[in-house]
Amino acid sequence: MSNETEPTVSFLGCGSMNEAILGGLLAGGMSPASVTATVRSAERAATLRQLHGITVLATSEDPEANRRAAASADVVIMGVKPVGTIELAREIGSVLKPTTTVVSVAAAISLAMLEAALPAGQPVIRSMPNTPSRLGKGVLSISAGNHADASLMAQARKILGSAGTVVDIPEEQVDALSAVSGSGPAYVFYLAEAMAAAGVELGLDPGLAKILATETVAGAGFMLAEPDADPTALRRAVTSPNGTTEQAIATFDRLDLPAIVAAGARAASNRAQIITEELDN
Known part of the structure; x- marks a missing residue:
């Protein structure tokens, strides 16, 4: 990806799955300058900065970290646990640009649940990756929300493609895919x-x-x-x-x-x- 054309991407939460995707993107050529991540602890933030050379904000030091990262992003990839995903969507909703694509990698959180928690018309894509994404050898599904058009799906496919093989599936098949490639x-x-x-x-x-x-x-x-x-x-x-x-x-x-x-x-x-x-x- 060239620095002139690549979008800015913010990873909200950087546990094993989001870091796997992050590592794949960077290994695939995305500039660290285009990437921001948020985590809870300052120690974890320091580790990620050292490992990946990206901007990392810690919510323990800055309660507005998620909102700051989301406000500047063209693509937001939410990687917190399912139980916290809807709360995070509500937290960042008011600062998102209308054109920002929100990608959720949380299991069990439906597109309808995400769209209800975000501003009306916000583009949403649901993805189910797996951990080999860290090596660029993952399988990552994408399912379009009501406002994610073909160009935004292509953008998500390009971003996630650096982490592995991207497959388009209807949302009703996500649980089956997760049972095969996710687990x-x-x-x-x-x-x-x-x-x-x-x-x-x-x-x-x-x-x-x-x-x-x-x-x-x-x-x-x-x-x-x-x-x-x-x-x-x-x-x-x-x-x-x-x-x-x-x-x-x-x-x-x-x-x-x-x-x-x-x-x-x-x-x-x-x-x-x-x-x-x-x-x-």
Whole structure:
């Protein structure tokens, strides 16, 4: 992005998800001068300044930090916890420029809830990223609010695209997407934990087992990222007839691992719906 054309972006709240997006944007070439962030503590603010070279305001030192950051922004990315998102939207609403796009990465906060908390006509986009965005390898969805036109969606797509793959989806599919890609990194890390534990059970040193599991999962991820990679074809290529891998896969099938994964994803999606209903009441 060139400094002449890139928008000013303010990250309100800079926990793991917003910092992941922030890191991806900066790694993708966005100028630190175009970015402002807000956090609670002065210590956290100092850490982010040192790490990223951006302007960071601490609400513990300046109660107006969120409003100051929002007032100067072309794009505001709200990254506080879902329970605080609507309150934050109300806090900044009166200082926003009418053209400022508000992007929320909070799970369970609907576009309708955001639009009701912000000034009438404010452009709103809902995004569901995941933590690999920190490495520029994330998946980030975008769903348009009533006043986010094609040009604003394109702007959001360009900004978030530096953090990974951006997919446009209707809002009614956000919970399903979150159950796959939003929570998905945790599933993969859980698999790596289980593989390491299996290695220990088979007699490997715990440190070695962790290395083997971690590097295997990471390496497989690189293979999946290759052009035209297909997970089924990759799996079959490793699964020789009557071989050791075939025995492992047969065991997973007997225990119905796909059904277990599907049940977990459904539970995540259902929980998101419940949280939305709780926060909307």
